[in-house]
Amino acid sequence: MIVRGDRNEVGKLIDGFNGINQIGVIGWGSQGPAQARNLRDSLKDTGINVKVGLRHGSSSMEKARAVGFTEESGTLGEMYDVIHESDLVILLISDAAQVRHYREIFGAMKPKAVLGLSHGFLLGYLESISEKFPENISVVGVCPKGMGPSVRRLYEQDSGINCSFAVEQDIDGDATDIAIAWAVAIGAPYIFQTTLRDEYRSDIFGERGVLLGAVHGIVEALYRHFVSRRDVTVCDAFRMSAENITGPISSAISKEGILGLYNSLQIHEQAIFDIAYVTAYNPSKALLQEIYDEVASGNEIRSVVMAGDRLKEFPLGTIDATYMWGVAGRDVRESREKTGEPPIEPLTAGVYAATMMAQVDVLKARGHSWSEICNESIIEAIDSLNPYMHARGVAYMVDNCSTTARLGARKWAPRFDYAVMQQILVRYENVRAESNSLILRFKNHDVHRALATCQEMRPPIDIAVA
Known part of the structure; x- marks a missing residue:
């Protein structure tokens, strides 16, 4: 399946994010700054809050504040607090950090929340140790076909980078809509369906x-x-x-x-x-x-x-x-x-x-x-x-x-x-x-x-x- 995206179709974005009141963007590495800002800009005035979550004392806090994410506005907070609050948790910390902290991350997520990944690395690791994602959350992937700076740069040029999307786990039937809405909101002109396993293997x-x-x-x-x-x-x-x-x-x-x-x-x-x-x-x-x-x-x-x-x-x-x-x-x-x-x-x-x-x-x-x-x-x-x-x-x-x-x-x-x-x-x-x-x-x-x-x-x- 190939979906054509248009981030200016705000009504369709709201429909796609049905039930999502807050999107937590966790991490400020390659993809974090781009996806957080693109989501914020696309969802302005929709009532959906985009909040960045970082480790307490992280040096990236100042970088996030510099582009408008602040504690005062409710758009910046401690990593696990943001995970616990959010309906869609977009996990963009490093792959190695995901492996170190995945149990705490899963434990902080509220039931029926959606875990969003931009890389299937965590799935690959869980498979290698015979573990699975928790059964009470949905798991989706939206994977831009380019590095984070490119995702932001093309968005600012009124264009965008194509993405692949995958639904690994869908507990309530909404995961596909949420994944597509996420891809469109970060600026993808076209979105290609794949599996999270194929994604991480082809990407790595x-x-x-x-x-x-x-x-x-x-x-x-x-x-x-x-x-x-x-x-x-x-x-x-x-x-x-x-x-x-x-x-x-x-x-x-x-x-x-x-x-x-x-x-x-x-x-x-x-x-x-x-x-x-x-x-x-x-x-x-x-x-x-x-x-x-x-x-x-x-x-x-x-x-x-x-x-x-x-x-x-x-x-x-x-x-x-x-x-x-x-x-x-x-x-x-x-x-x-x-x-x-x-x-x-x-x-x-x-x-x-x-x-x-x-x-x-x-x-x-x-x-x-x-x-x-x-x-x-x-x-x-x-x-x-x-x-x-x-x-x-x-x-x-x-x-x-x-x-x-x-x-x-x-x-x-x-x-x-x-x-x-x-x-x-x-x-x-x-x-x-x-x-x-x-x-x-x-x-x-x-x-x-x-x-x-x-x-x-x-x-x-x-x-x-x-």
């Missing part, structure tokens, strides 16, 4: 794959490859790798699809793309299948939970302090007005497209829907995440995401870097692609039709990233 997998981890590893390896050529400057190497993916390659895919990217190349460039694609597809797919298996088995979820404990002693380090990002990337960004957008580098395009297509194939083999596959492998990358790397570098993209995503990107990016350097580029010169069945499969793949349909539902404007 996708951010370790082409959305974050893979693209980081790919551009690092390709940058070093281009730098090693004597006729290429460090700035040109950056333009041929990172700037190429976030600029002309993403733009071409966003507007014309992956096949459109291919068709935009000259014949001699297509020959280079073909070789790169054929060389990259199998190593990428093998690594992506490993990631999916790690997620589906619960290993990746346990890894995040254990990392949450280590982060107290060893906080996440920076990922953009190298010369590539700190000097070359900065100089390229500062010179854009003078140099313009670089031409598409076919080697980079072939490696990136092969990784995308491998991710598509892994998800399809695991039974995911085309809408989920296109969003988690292509659309979220080019329309939501890559613009952040284009604006300020890889850290601005990765570290605006959830802790789970940040951990996964740091863990798996080096594996993709290794695959490109040790498995792909070393074979690149010795592959004959013109008769390879992989290229024929790429050209005739069903994803091109599915992506064309999904792209009809993309936001009418590109995200503006400062």
Whole structure:
């Protein structure tokens, strides 16, 4: 099921939130500030109160007050008090925190309340320890196809980010309406139905794959490859790798699809793309299948939970302090007005497209829907995440995401870097692609039709990233 949203249909929003007098938004990480403000703005003058709940003494209290949530107005309070008061509890604290505190959170919720999740991580954890959600609450998911800052930025541009929705548990028959109303109120133009299990598997997998981890590893390896050529400057190497993916390659895919990217190349460039694609597809797919298996088995979820404990002693380090990002990337960004957008580098395009297509194939083999596959492998990358790397570098993209995503990107990016350097580029010169069945499969793949349909539902404007 696909639902078209319109947050200006206030009467329908009120109907969808029937029985909901207060929405508690718990947490102020990546999604919390965006969803709380979008809900507040969409539900202004409806009588539905949007209240932010944070830990007592949290440093985020001041951030919430700065954008208008206050104790005096009844829109800001202590986390468990807000959970207990609210009819819809949107739980947006970190995944590791959800795992640590889920028993207390469930205990604080009033009977017949609705628990809202923007990620199915908690379901995955409960399944791994053979536990379930309480039987006296409904459980729904609304999962924006982009990081929190994008959710707010596009809302402010009178647009929005598409969402998936899922109903995991419905005790009174109202859960579907509430989930759809929630998605519409945070600005989703289109809402795609999924299951919470499929959502968390595709999401955790996708951010370790082409959305974050893979693209980081790919551009690092390709940058070093281009730098090693004597006729290429460090700035040109950056333009041929990172700037190429976030600029002309993403733009071409966003507007014309992956096949459109291919068709935009000259014949001699297509020959280079073909070789790169054929060389990259199998190593990428093998690594992506490993990631999916790690997620589906619960290993990746346990890894995040254990990392949450280590982060107290060893906080996440920076990922953009190298010369590539700190000097070359900065100089390229500062010179854009003078140099313009670089031409598409076919080697980079072939490696990136092969990784995308491998991710598509892994998800399809695991039974995911085309809408989920296109969003988690292509659309979220080019329309939501890559613009952040284009604006300020890889850290601005990765570290605006959830802790789970940040951990996964740091863990798996080096594996993709290794695959490109040790498995792909070393074979690149010795592959004959013109008769390879992989290229024929790429050209005739069903994803091109599915992506064309999904792209009809993309936001009418590109995200503006400062």
